[in-house]
Structure formats: structure tokens, C-alpha cells
Amino acid sequence: MLAFSNMRAIFLSLLFFVLVLVVAATAVSPSLNDDVLGLIVFKADLEDPMGKLVSWNEDDESACGGNWVGVKCNSRSNRVTEINLDGFFLNGKIGIGLLRLQFLRKLSLSRNNLTGGISPNIAQINNLRVIDLSDNNLSEEVSDEFFKQCGSLWTVSLARNKFSGKIPSSLESCSALTSIDLSFNMFSGLVPSGIWTLSGLRSLDLSQNMLEGEIPKGVEVMKNLRSISLAKNQFSGEVPNGFGSCLLLRSIDFSDNSLSSSIPGDLKKLTLCSYLSLSGNAFSGEIPEWIGEMKGLQTLDLSRNGFSSQVPDSIGNLPSLKMLNLSANGFTGNLPESMANLSNLLALDVSQNSMSGGLPSWILKSDVEKVLVSESRPSGGIKSTFYSLAEVAIQSIQVMDLSDNAFSDEITSTIAALSSLQFLNLSNNSLGGPIPAAIGELKALEGLDLSCNNLSGYIPWEIGGVMLLKELRLEKNSLVGKIPSSIENCSSLSTLNLSQNRLSGSIPAALAKLTNLQTVDLSLNSLTGNLPKQLADLPNLHSFNLSHNKIQGELPGGSFFNTIPTSSVAGNPSLCGASVNKSCPTVLPKPIVLNPNTTTDSGSGSMSPTLGHRRIILSISALIAIGAAVVIVIGVIGIIVLNLRFRSSAERSAAAFTFSAGDEFSQSPTTDANSGKLVMFSGEPEFSSGAHALLNKDCELGRGGFGAVYQTVLRDGRSVAIKKLTVSSLVKSQEDFEREVKKLGKIRHQNLVKLEGYYWTPSLQLLIYDYVSGGSLYKHLHEGSGGNFLSWNERFNVILGTAKALAHLHHSNVIHYNIKSMNVLIDSNGEPKVCDYGLAKLLPMLDRYVLSSKIQSALGYMAPEFACRTVKITEKCDIYGFGVLVLEIVTGKRPVEYMEDDVVVLCDMVRGTSEEGRVEECIDEKLRGKFPADEAISVMKLGLLCTSQVPSNRPDMGEVVNILELIRCPSEGQEELG
Incomplete structure (x- = not known):
């Protein structure tokens, strides 16, 4: 099939060249079939696993009938003007067939798996305006010939491929270009200087490559430029003046390069610019005061540079600012009070600086949604900031992260004023005192992290009022008392960490109602009692650490607790079960011991009347206790007898395997509940090792959701696998069960494990399969x-x-x-x-x-x-x-x-x-x-x-x-x- 397909592709390619020669030799105008031929030859170089191009039929007289998927035509000339095959899962290469489509205006092949290079002639199609080859696996270098005749080209996108080498210098000859996107490739070397002089260019994206060198002067000719991104390259030197003359610029991203010196002064002219990112460079000095003249800024990112001194007051003159990132610099002093004018600010990050003082009150009164000051540790620490926060009523703040600082004092009840708060992180500070009950009034809260502080007292019962809570982290504090059962109301909770506190009491069974729980850590506390068995039913649990407590009794059965790591249960001496390699003692009722002696006056040999009356009451109580004890003992004896009879019945059932060869379905002659019924689908011989081997732990291969699997050997020496179903109470009736099993037994395929037979009693069901050794x-x-x-x-x-x-x-x-x-x-x-x-x-x-x-x-x-x-x-x-x-x-x-x-x-x-x-x-x-x-x-x-x-x-x-x-x-x- 492949050879035929290849021969057909070769034949079509040869046919194409023959027709080209014929047309050239006879100087005849191209016929309407030229588009059909070109597309069929183009298709021959592709693999179409999804059958998207099945409508492309070489027998059609024209590709413009409306049936050819991804093809558009000019209604007057009846010629193909657009090919759009985005996201068709196509493999293969971009072939020469496209050269036949001389009226093509748009070629879009993005989001496929095309490989190889691109023909240098494609861009020379006379009418081509748009080339989009983004999101493929195209590689190799782009030939300098590719853009030699591209006077009509408007848009070119080669983004997110694997192109390497230098950017073709011929690109600068495409004078009509309005958009260039070469991002996310492996282009290297210098950018051709002529690109910086394309006056019609509106968008230039060269990000995520290995380009180097300096940005040349003379960029002021790019009057129509709206967006430029040079992010994540190796550009160095200063940013030249000139971009300030591109008055239509709205987005500038020079992040993650090696640019240095100061911010060019002419950027202050860019009043329409809404996005400016210079992060991850080597800029230094102060932020210039004129930054406040860029009135349109919504995002200003100067992080990870060498800026120093104080943040200028003029930063408060940016009324549209939504995101300000000044992290990882050398800023000192306070944030200016003028920033109170930033009424649209949503996110502020001033972490990893040397700023001093506390957060100014303007932050507490604004509509800021996110405050990040983590890792800012000025000398002497930041004190009382949280106290001042608690005194101010903030309605709109949604995310607050004040972690990794030196905040002290207590969390006061006025925290309830943060009614819109969704995430609060105060971890790694020095906060003390109790967690206020008012925390339960934060109805929108989804994440609460108070870990690594000096908090004391109880976990408030009111925590159950935070019903949207998904993450609760209170570890590494000094909390005492019990885990409140009201936590069951936090039905969305997925992470609970209360480790390294002084909590006591038992683990509440209410935790078992939190079906979204994934991670629980209660380690290093003083918790006691048994682990609630209902926890075994938690469907999403993947980590439960209760190590180093005083938990006792048996671990609950269940798929998670059967495989819980030893480290998660260590340090509980009274805990038993397979996971701690300690068998649990048999639980028997404690005997009732009655003391016939009564208390007498040690100073007299006679009993006082009062004591005599008390002795009569005790005698009546003793009689009642004796009667209850007799009933309990009789009940225990009855249960033991029933268990022994049940075990005897099960052993007889397991021992009742007999085989009789027969036709398609062979079965034992006995089918009652005690002897059981064995059916082999092809009259196999009986087991050589007897029925007891099926239940032998040493023969166990593994356990799954439906039961355990054992290996045993037939008398002819062939191994089989026996699945012992452990969900007997849910099994069908014998008739329905056998009908379904026989249906499965008739299914045969070389890639399916063959079902050989089954065994049935009401209390024991086995499925017998071929044994697969690998x-x-x-x-x-x-x-x-x-x-x-x-x-x-x-x-x-x-x-x-x-x-x-x-x-x-x-x-x-x-x-x-x-x-x-x-x-x-x-x-x-x-x-x-x-x-x-x-x-x-x-x-x-x-x-x-x-x-x-x-x-x-x-x-x-x-x-x-x-x-x-x-x-x-x-x-x-x-x-x-x-x-x-x-x-x-x-x-x-x-x-x-x-x-x-x-x-x-x-x-x-x-x-x-x-x-x-x-x-x-x-x-x-x-x-x-x-x-x-x-x-x-x-x-x-x-x-x-x-x-x-x-x-x-x-x-x-x-x-x-x-x-x-x-x-x-x-x-x-x-x-x-x-």
C-alpha cells in the first residue's frame, strides 16, 4: 500500500513537471485544472490520518465547487485564492504543488505536524499576501531566496517551529509587510538591519530565539508600529532613542535579555502604550520621574533588574495601571503615598527588595486584588502592618500574600471586614495569639495559609463557616485542643495540613465527609484514639500523614490505607495493621467481674445500717449485670458458632473442585451451595495442586478493585490465573452470572487474555484465565x-x-x-x-x-x-x-x-x-x-x-x-x- 502511494506521488510530481514544460513551451494560459493538479500534487506529499482531505478529488474539473475542505476561491475567476488547513493533524512536507496556484492570496497551515524545510519559491507566488506556517515541526534554515520576490506579502508567521540559522536578509525587501512573527524558534545571529526600517510594519515578534547584538538606531522610521517583542533573546547594549517616535506603540516587551543602562527618555512620548516590560535585564539607576507621563500604562514590569533608590512619586500619575511589578531590585524606603491614586491597581509585587517601613495605608484602602511583599526583609523587620490592616475596612481585596516577612502582633477580629477575600497567605511571619473566630465570616475564602507562625489557642469552631475553603494550612504553630468537627462543612477542602502543633483528642469522623480531600497531614501532634474507618471511603485521597501521634487500633481497610507508606504511620506505637507490620490482637469482650465484698467500717466488726442498705442496692445491680453478661456471652458463643459453620462451608466450597471433560461447557455434576459448580469452556484437566492453592497467599499475583489474583497449575502443566471476586454481595444471581461469564468466555482475540472458565457458589466466585508471564x-x-x-x-x-x-x-x-x-x-x-x-x-x-x-x-x-x-x-x-x-x-x-x-x-x-x-x-x-x-x-x-x-x-x-x-x-x- 505504501509503495503504491509513493509511486502515485512520484507519478503526480512527474506529471506536474511535464505540464509545466508543456505550458512553458506552448505559452498557453493556464487552464482551470491547474489548481486541481497543484492541490493534488501538494496533497501527495502529506499524510492525512484524520481523512480531512478526502474531499480533494483529482477527478473534479475544478477545486472551486465548494466541496474541497479548506479551499476558497474567487467567484469571478473561479481560481483558488485561499488554503486554510489549520489544525488538520497533517504530517509530511510542504510540497511544490503549491507553486501552481498563481492566484493564491492566503496560505495557512498552522497547528499541524509538518516537517522538513520550506521551498524558497513559495513566497514568490505573485498574489500571495499571507503565509502562516506556525505551530508545526518545520526545521532547517530558511533560504535567503525565500523572500526575494515578496513585494505583495503582508503577513508572515513562522512561529513555534524549529527553524535555525540566521533570519534571511531578503526579508527586508518585503516592503509591504505589516506583521512579522518568528517567535519560538532557534534563529540566531544578528537581526538584518533592514527590518528596523520597514515603515509599514505594525507588529514585530522575534521573542524566544537566540538572537544577539544591539538594537540599532534609526527605528523612528517605524511610524506604524503597534507591538514589538524581543523577549528571551540575547540582545545587549542600550535601548536606543527612537522608539518614542513610534507614537502608535501599545506594547513593548524587551524582557529577559542583557540590555543595560537606563530607560530611554523618549519613551515618555508613548501616551498610548499600555504594556511595558523590561524585566530580567541589567537596567540600573533610578526609575525616571517622567514615567508618570505614560498615561496609558496598564502593565509596568521592571522586575529582576538593578534599579535602586526610591520608587518615584510620579508612579501615582498612572490612572490606568493594573499591574506593577518591581520585585527583585534594590529599591529602598517606602512606597510613595501618591500611589493611593492608582484606583485600578489589581496586582502589586515589590518582593525581594530592601524596602523599609510597613505597607502604607493607601494599599489598605484601594481596590488592589493582589499584594505580594514576600521576601522583603528590611533591617529591623516590618512591624504592626497587619495591625493597621485589621483596623481598615476593605471590601474588594481578593488575594493577599504577606508571607515571608517579620509581621508580628495578633490577627484581630476585624479581619472579617475583608469580605471579598479569596486567598490569604500570612505564612512565615511572627504572628501570635489565637486564630480569631471572625475567620469564619470570610465566606469567599478558598485558601488560608497561616503556617510557620507563633499562633496559639484552639482552631476556632467557626472555621466550618468558610464553606468554599479548598486549602487550609496551619502547620508549625502552637495550636492546642481538638480538630473541630465543624470542618465537615468545608466540602471543597482538598488540602489540610495541621502538622507540628499540639493538637489532642481523636481524629473526627467528620473528615470522611470531605470527599475532595487529596492531601492530609496531621503529623507531629498528640492525637489519640482510633482512626475512623470511614476515611477508607475517601475517593481522591493520595496522601494521609498521621505519623508521630498517639493513634491506636487497626488502620481502616481500603485501597489507599492498604498501601499507605510506612513513614506516614510511623511513631504511633499502638497502631496495628499490615502497613506497620504489626498484627492486631483479637478483640474479645471483657469479662464482668463482680466483687462480693462490701466496704465495712475498719474500726468496727459490725456493719452500719446505712452501709447495709447500700449493700442491698449493689446486690440488685449485680443481678442485672449478671443477666446482661449471660445474654452477651450467649450472643458471643452464637456468633462464634455461626462463624465456624460459615468457614466450614466456605472450605467445603473451595475444596469441591472436580473436573469432567465434556463438550463446549464442561461442569461438575454437583451444583449445590456446599460443593460449588466448576465450568471449564474446553474440558481442561483439573488443578494439580488442589483447591487450597487458589487461596494460598504464596500464590497471590496481585490485587485489584474487583479481587485478588492467584496462580496455579493444571495437571497438563499449563499455568492459569484465578481471580477471586471480593464483591460477592453485589454479584448477580447464579443464572445471570453464568450467562454473562459464558458470553465473555466466547470472546477470543490474540490481544485479549482468554477466559477459560469459572467457579460458583453463593459465597465464592472465581474466574479462570490464561496465565500471562511477562x-x-x-x-x-x-x-x-x-x-x-x-x-x-x-x-x-x-x-x-x-x-x-x-x-x-x-x-x-x-x-x-x-x-x-x-x-x-x-x-x-x-x-x-x-x-x-x-x-x-x-x-x-x-x-x-x-x-x-x-x-x-x-x-x-x-x-x-x-x-x-x-x-x-x-x-x-x-x-x-x-x-x-x-x-x-x-x-x-x-x-x-x-x-x-x-x-x-x-x-x-x-x-x-x-x-x-x-x-x-x-x-x-x-x-x-x-x-x-x-x-x-x-x-x-x-x-x-x-x-x-x-x-x-x-x-x-x-x-x-x-x-x-x-x-x-x-x-x-x-x-x-x-
Whole structure:
């Protein structure tokens, strides 16, 4: 198929050249078919995995009938004037076919995966006005010939590619240019001097390259310039005068270079300029007083320079200013009181300076939304600022960060005046006293960080009034008393850190109602009592540290607490359970001991009348206690007997395995509850090691959301895997259960683990599978060591095999429900085998919420609609999980990575880098230099398509298989990479 496609492309290219020669030789005007021919030849150099260009038909007489996707024509001349293929997932190169389109005015191919270079002749198409090749993987140097004949070109964008070398000097000959965007490439060297003299230029973006040299003088000729960005290059020297003559300039970004000296004085003429960023350079001296004449400024960023002295009073003359960043300089003194006039200020950052005094009162009266003074530590500290804050009623402030300073005094109840506050960070100061009850009146608060202070007293009960709270950090203080149960009202809480205080009492069961909890740290306190068992039901919990307390009893059972790190439970001597390697003692009722002796007067041998009367009352109480004790003992004995009978029944059920070979379904002749019923789908011999091996811990392979898996051996020497379901109370009736299992037993595919049979009793259900020896995909991706890792070809084969398995399941009307790398096994030949398919159908009593708790280890694979009760769960959920699995295989990262201060969701991370044109950076570092970039990037984009938030946008698994087979088209003799 590939050879035929290549021959066809070669044939069309030759045909194109022949026609060019014919036209040139005969001097005949181009026919209407020239556009069709040019586009078909252009298409031949592309790969179209999504079939976006299927409407481009070489048999059409014209491309202007309205059916050719992405093509627009002039209605009068009937010639192609525009090609817009943005975001079509196209691979391949930009071919010569476009040269035939002599009436083309706009060429836009952004957001694809085009590679290679660009022909130097494309810009010479006579009528071409717009070239947009941004967001691709184009590389190589741009030939100086590219812009030789570009007199009609208005806009050129090569942004977010991998172009290298120098910017072509011929670009300066494009006198009609109004916009140049070469950002996010690897251009180096000097900028051609003629670019600075393009008088019609309105926008110039050369940011994120490796350009160097000085900005030349003479830029004042760029009278029409509205925006200029040279950010993140290696420009040096002074910024010359001249930009002040570009009176239409609205945005200037010279950040992150090596520019020095002072701010050029003629910038004061730019009264329309709203954005000025000089951050990350080596500017020095004072901020000039004339800065107040730039009346249009909304953002002023002078951070990370060498500015010194005081902030000038004229800064208060900028009425439109919204963001002021003066951090990481050498400013001293106070902020000027004139800044009280900045009525539109939303964010202020003066951190990492040497400013003295406290925050002036104007900040407390303005509409500022964000105040950052962290790490500003003047000599002598900043005192009483928070006190003055508390005395001023502020209604609009939303974000306040006063962390990492030397604030002291107490937090007073007037904090309640900050009614709009959403985030308050006062950490790493010297605040003392109690947390005021008025904190509960901050109804809009989502984040509260009072950590690392000297706070004392109780956590106020009123904290439960902050119902939107998502993060509460009170660690490293001197708080005492109990954790208030009112915290259950903070239903959005995801982070709770109360560590390193003096808290006591038990952990409230109310925490179990906070279903959004992800991180809890209660370590280094004096908490006592048992850990509430309800905590095991928290669906999103991934960290719970209760170390170094006085917790006792058994850890609650549950998927999280079964695998809790030892360090998170250390330092609790009375805690027991598997995670602390300490078995819990059997809990028996305490015997009732009655003391028949009564208290007598030691000075007399006779009993007083009063004591005699008390003895009668005790005797009645004793009789009541004895009666209660008898009832309790009888109840305990009854329970023990019932347990022994149940165990005996279960042992008889487990021991009742017998086989009788037969037809398609063989089964034991006994089917009662005591003996059980065994069915093998092809009359296999019985187990060589007996039924007891199935329940032997030494044979356990692992545990999942539905049960434990054991390995045993058939008498013919073949190994099988036995899944013991641990959700018996939710299993169907025997009839329905057997019908569903037999349906699964008939499904056969080379990439599915074969279901061999099952065993049934009302109290014990087993599923019997083929044994796959190579371990899970999760193990190969995340637990491999040294040079033992999956190559690119092996990963691609796993992706393709898994896709085929799911396509077969969907064709058989079976939804997997639990796609994850743990459920993809690798056999001895490297072939993927999907397991645990269709199990949810065996458990009809599981709604999607119970099911999500059973498979919460699949966090990150679940489609968003899974959480919506009104949306039907379909095959599209499997496709979402498959998409996440694809990204996991290509990147080598888990679907959800828990960092120290962040949670990274894989598909969001890859989608973000893809939008920035850096998707290749996500590929597993182990594969660097050992994989075909075109294939890997295409596979990742397919994974992103499968993880679309809208189910209808996800392709079917059959389509996924077809796309993967199109992506993998190796030529003969291609050597395996990796």
C-alpha cells in the first residue's frame, strides 16, 4: 500500500513537471485544472490520518465547487485564492504543488505536524499576501531566496517551529509587510538591519530565539508600529532613542535579555502604550520621574533588574495601571503615598527588595486584588502592618500574600471586614495569639495559609463557616485542643495540613465527609484514639500523614490505607495493621467481674445500717449485670458458632473442585451451595495442586478493585490465573452470572487474555484465565531499571495491539470499563494482552459511583462523563481511557503525578505543551534519539483526540486502529529503533 502511494506521488510530481514544460513551451494560459493538479500534487506529499482531505478529488474539473475542505476561491475567476488547513493533524512536507496556484492570496497551515524545510519559491507566488506556517515541526534554515520576490506579502508567521540559522536578509525587501512573527524558534545571529526600517510594519515578534547584538538606531522610521517583542533573546547594549517616535506603540516587551543602562527618555512620548516590560535585564539607576507621563500604562514590569533608590512619586500619575511589578531590585524606603491614586491597581509585587517601613495605608484602602511583599526583609523587620490592616475596612481585596516577612502582633477580629477575600497567605511571619473566630465570616475564602507562625489557642469552631475553603494550612504553630468537627462543612477542602502543633483528642469522623480531600497531614501532634474507618471511603485521597501521634487500633481497610507508606504511620506505637507490620490482637469482650465484698467500717466488726442498705442496692445491680453478661456471652458463643459453620462451608466450597471433560461447557455434576459448580469452556484437566492453592497467599499475583489474583497449575502443566471476586454481595444471581461469564468466555482475540472458565457458589466466585508471564505494562513503564525498558517499536506494538483488543470488545458489545496500564499484560513474545474486561457487567448492583470507588486505582483514566449520573456510559469511556494510556506509553509518565506542591494531570500537561508547539518535549527521556519523531508526535496527537472532553469528538476504536496503521508505514529494511 505504501509503495503504491509513493509511486502515485512520484507519478503526480512527474506529471506536474511535464505540464509545466508543456505550458512553458506552448505559452498557453493556464487552464482551470491547474489548481486541481497543484492541490493534488501538494496533497501527495502529506499524510492525512484524520481523512480531512478526502474531499480533494483529482477527478473534479475544478477545486472551486465548494466541496474541497479548506479551499476558497474567487467567484469571478473561479481560481483558488485561499488554503486554510489549520489544525488538520497533517504530517509530511510542504510540497511544490503549491507553486501552481498563481492566484493564491492566503496560505495557512498552522497547528499541524509538518516537517522538513520550506521551498524558497513559495513566497514568490505573485498574489500571495499571507503565509502562516506556525505551530508545526518545520526545521532547517530558511533560504535567503525565500523572500526575494515578496513585494505583495503582508503577513508572515513562522512561529513555534524549529527553524535555525540566521533570519534571511531578503526579508527586508518585503516592503509591504505589516506583521512579522518568528517567535519560538532557534534563529540566531544578528537581526538584518533592514527590518528596523520597514515603515509599514505594525507588529514585530522575534521573542524566544537566540538572537544577539544591539538594537540599532534609526527605528523612528517605524511610524506604524503597534507591538514589538524581543523577549528571551540575547540582545545587549542600550535601548536606543527612537522608539518614542513610534507614537502608535501599545506594547513593548524587551524582557529577559542583557540590555543595560537606563530607560530611554523618549519613551515618555508613548501616551498610548499600555504594556511595558523590561524585566530580567541589567537596567540600573533610578526609575525616571517622567514615567508618570505614560498615561496609558496598564502593565509596568521592571522586575529582576538593578534599579535602586526610591520608587518615584510620579508612579501615582498612572490612572490606568493594573499591574506593577518591581520585585527583585534594590529599591529602598517606602512606597510613595501618591500611589493611593492608582484606583485600578489589581496586582502589586515589590518582593525581594530592601524596602523599609510597613505597607502604607493607601494599599489598605484601594481596590488592589493582589499584594505580594514576600521576601522583603528590611533591617529591623516590618512591624504592626497587619495591625493597621485589621483596623481598615476593605471590601474588594481578593488575594493577599504577606508571607515571608517579620509581621508580628495578633490577627484581630476585624479581619472579617475583608469580605471579598479569596486567598490569604500570612505564612512565615511572627504572628501570635489565637486564630480569631471572625475567620469564619470570610465566606469567599478558598485558601488560608497561616503556617510557620507563633499562633496559639484552639482552631476556632467557626472555621466550618468558610464553606468554599479548598486549602487550609496551619502547620508549625502552637495550636492546642481538638480538630473541630465543624470542618465537615468545608466540602471543597482538598488540602489540610495541621502538622507540628499540639493538637489532642481523636481524629473526627467528620473528615470522611470531605470527599475532595487529596492531601492530609496531621503529623507531629498528640492525637489519640482510633482512626475512623470511614476515611477508607475517601475517593481522591493520595496522601494521609498521621505519623508521630498517639493513634491506636487497626488502620481502616481500603485501597489507599492498604498501601499507605510506612513513614506516614510511623511513631504511633499502638497502631496495628499490615502497613506497620504489626498484627492486631483479637478483640474479645471483657469479662464482668463482680466483687462480693462490701466496704465495712475498719474500726468496727459490725456493719452500719446505712452501709447495709447500700449493700442491698449493689446486690440488685449485680443481678442485672449478671443477666446482661449471660445474654452477651450467649450472643458471643452464637456468633462464634455461626462463624465456624460459615468457614466450614466456605472450605467445603473451595475444596469441591472436580473436573469432567465434556463438550463446549464442561461442569461438575454437583451444583449445590456446599460443593460449588466448576465450568471449564474446553474440558481442561483439573488443578494439580488442589483447591487450597487458589487461596494460598504464596500464590497471590496481585490485587485489584474487583479481587485478588492467584496462580496455579493444571495437571497438563499449563499455568492459569484465578481471580477471586471480593464483591460477592453485589454479584448477580447464579443464572445471570453464568450467562454473562459464558458470553465473555466466547470472546477470543490474540490481544485479549482468554477466559477459560469459572467457579460458583453463593459465597465464592472465581474466574479462570490464561496465565500471562511477562507482567503488566505498568511494571514495564514505571518499575523497569537500568537499560531494561520498552523500545519505541515495542511501545507502538502495545498501543496497536491494545487498540485492536478494544475494537474487538466493542464489536462484541462489551465495554471494558477499567482501561489502565495495570490491565494490559505483556506476554513472552512482547504481545499485549488486555485483561479484566467486562467485569462490571457481572455486578449489576454497582452504580457508577460505587464502581469508581472499586476502580479508583484508575484515577486519571476515567472519562469526565463517568461522574455524571444522567449521561450513559458507552464505549467512548473506554476510548478516553485508551487515550490516556497512549500518552502514558509515549511519555513514560503516570496519568496523575503527585508533586510536593502540585498535581500534574498527564493529558492536560501534554495538551498544554502541544498548544505551545513543544509536544516533542513530552516524549519519554529514555527514548530520546531512538524514535521516529513523526510517528511519536502523531501518536500523541491521536491520544489527545481520544481524550477529548466531548465524547462525540472521540473516534471509534475501529477508526483508531486504522489511524495507527496509517501512522506506522515502515519502508522495507527499516531498522528497529531503540
